[in-house]
Amino acid sequence: MTSITTTCRDIAELLPAAQTACRLLFQECFKAGIKNIFITETYRSQERQKYLYAQGRTRPGQIVTWTLDSNHKSRLAWDIAVGTPQSLYDVATLNKVGAIAMRLGITWGGQPSWVKAGAVDRPHFEVKSSWKMPAGYKLGQVIVPSNSKMQVQLVVEDKTKEEIKMPNWNPGSPAMKTETENFIAQAVKDGIIQESHLKDLQNGTMTTDRLIGLFITIQQRRNK
Template identity: 55%
Template sequence: MDTIKQANRDIKSLQPIAQKACELFLNECKKKNIPIFITETHRSQARQDYLYEQGRTRQGQIVTWTRSSNHTGGYAWDIAVNPPHELYDAKIIAKAGEVAKELGIEWGGTWKSSPDTPHFQVDKNWKAPATENWKTQAIKQVCKQHNLEVNTWLGKCEEYLTVGEFFGIINKIIQ
């Protein structure tokens, strides 16, 4: 296998923080029915140079604007769109870009000088966005079902540490 000419699609070849970001990104896209797949993850500097030469010193269409990419450090991945859609359907990729924004993942589609819409990346300090804990989600759901003020009960939720005590407060809400 000539690794310079072949894309690596293995998420496990990314840095651990980028693996987590990429997996979260793919899961969120799946939840929102955004039909995408990974086309490339980590690449060697030799492959990056090879891609950079395409359309410049070697035949073919230009596919990258830089010799220095976060792909080589294992912090970036590229996507495409599943059939039957166009491979780089702009509307679908833009939806994936919105998901990335929600997750604090940088999307190449927002770059001013050289937009790269299939490209997504994180840095070594990326953190997954905080999600509500199950108690908060439950309180909000119960309050909504009973047309009650959520904020009145959210603070009380944190006072109850055990599952039994937590469900005690749920019972107080619905009485």
């Protein structure tokens, strides 16, 4: 059982509608030039919600949540933060992300209704389980960072095929599979990507395009 002090940053723990909404938000932020944002929390158990609610009330620290009934526990909400060179919760950046979210029909913790209610929570985003992607949008292969060491990446298939020369990757080759697993495992250890990516590869649920996207991310981070 996960400890109440442990933060879950895996968007795979969200319901399908929230997963899609989250990916679309990061994709549109990328297109707007906002690439230094990352996930800080997705699913949150009721026990963890109670633990956080107690902070600043019956437990030392600053207040971090205004409710015991958060959509995090319903797997429909996620929180973000901002990477360098901005501060962790840079208001200007969060306001830009919030504006994009509202255009997509995503509820933002900094929108007027929340401000009016005195419950401002700019890093927070959520949707209803009935949320649908707005007309005119198409979700591509977007890599959603879960730490400040990464940046948002959008993989364009045609561009990828032209610019990235991958080895003769044969998914059926045990040697290649082992080599790929070791490569991704090291990236997990380095904190570049999430452990869930390695599990997807091992479970056979990772597509070639997604593997190429991870390859790009890892190489870019290691070359900096």
